[in-house]
Amino acid sequence: MMHDLVSVEQLTPAAVSHYVQLAQAFKQGAQIQLVHPAYAMNLFFENSTRTHTSFEMAERRLGIEVLSFVADTSSVTKGESLLDTLKTIQAIGVNIAVIRHSQNEYYQKLLQAQLDLSIVNAGDGSGQHPSQSLLDMLTIFEEFGHFADLRVAIVGDLAHSRVARSDAQLLHSLGAKLFFGGPPQWFLQDLAPLGTYVADVDQLLPQVDVLMLLRVQHERLSTATETNFQEEQYYQRYGLTPQRLALLPPQAIIMHPAPVNRGVEINSALVEAPQSRIFQQMHNGMYMRMAILAKILQSQQLLAAPQLEELIW
Numbered sequence: 164m165m166h167d168l169v170s171v172e173q174l175t176p177a178a179v180s181h182y183v184q185l186a187q188a189f190k191q192g193a194q195i196q197l198v199h200p201a202y203a204m205n206l207f208f209e210n211s212t213r214t215h216t217s218f219e220m221a222e223r224r225l226g227i228e229v230l231s232f233v234a235d236t237s238s239v240t241k242g243e244s245l246l247d248t249l250k251t252i253q254a255i256g257v258n259i260a261v262i263r264h265s266q267n268e269y270y271q272k273l274l275q276a277q278l279d280l281s282i283v284n285a286g287d288g289s290g291q292h293p294s295q296s297l298l299d300m301l302t303i304f305e306e307f308g309h310f311a312d313l314r315v316a317i318v319g320d321l322a323h324s325r326v327a328r329s330d331a332q333l334l335h336s337l338g339a340k341l342f343f344g345g346p347p348q349w350f351l352q353d354l355a356p357l358g359t360y361v362a363d364v365d366q367l368l369p370q371v372d373v374l375m376l377l378r379v380q381h382e383r384l385s386t387a388t389e390t391n392f393q394e395e396q397y398y399q400r401y402g403l404t405p406q407r408l409a410l411l412p413p414q415a416i417i418m419h420p421a422p423v424n425r426g427v428e429i430n431s432a433l434v435e436a437p438q439s440r441i442f443q444q445m446h447n448g449m450y451m452r453m454a455i456l457a458k459i460l461q462s463q464q465l466l467a468a469p470q471l472e473e474l475i476w
């Protein structure tokens with residue numbers, strides 16, 4: 164049976180633990196061998212640096228052949244649907260399709276078609292970003308060694324963020340205590356069952372172990388108030404300033420999925436502060452994506468020994 168990863172809703176706490184252990188094994192140098200050649204295509208219909216590059220690096224490190232795909236020069240521009248594009252690359256022999264798309268839940272139609280290739284969601288609109296969430300869990304686990312009762316604040320553009328949505332769902336399922344901050348109009352009701360909205364960021368910061376800042380997604384701002392967005396005003400009310408950094412407890416870490424709007428969500432110098440794990444998240448991303456791809460290779464019976472269970476404790 165094909166293995167797909169499209170949403171964090173697929174991930175039990177045991178599955179998260181498995182992915183974290185596997186990513187740590189790859190980080191410590193574990194290697195796998197393929198029994199047959201495997202082919203991946205990364206289909207990015209929205210821009211990306213981190214996710215695209217780290218999936219490609221992970222594919223190459225695992226010995227997967229990477230076929231290039233450029234949305235602007237593909238037959239999608241002639242009106243070919245995403246489903247027909249996937250059927251086409253399946254017919255040509257691609258085993259794994261890593262897809263980023265602006266449409267929420269674009270993957271539902273692809274899953275219903277029961278294609279003979281695996282789908283990895285690299286981000287859908289404001290929906291899900293499961294590989295980012297897993298790399299975030301690896302980063303948090305490396306720091307604290309557990310998730311239960313950790314106090315995590317997710318602050319910023321909650322309305323447009325797939326990272327906020329998928330991280331909040333996953334952290335909640337793992338027993339973390341969640342808080343949300345940022346402009347109140349961006350706190351949508353689907354997040355309310357997962358945690359508490361705190362209007363005053365200064366009151367929130369002294370309580371947290373993890374401060375997760377979100378990028379203001381200028382490309383998704385649409386209403387008149389949103390397009391009138393004032394960066395300086397946002398920074399003063401919700402951004403991580405040097406004064407706010409001093410409010411964090413000594414054990415707290417700062418995360419941000421990036422790209423960062425320096426001087427908007429966070430003071431530019433604090434991106435590299437000792438408490439910041441922003442570049443560590445990117446580093447971990449490559450190993451977590453190796454873990455995700457390795458699980459898929461195993462499900463497609465493309466792995467020779469060692470089987471993945473031998474790599475984890």
Ligand code: CP
Nearest residue numbers: 211212213214420421
């Ligand atoms: N965090 C993240 O998804 O970054 P990219 O858009 O650069 O892939």
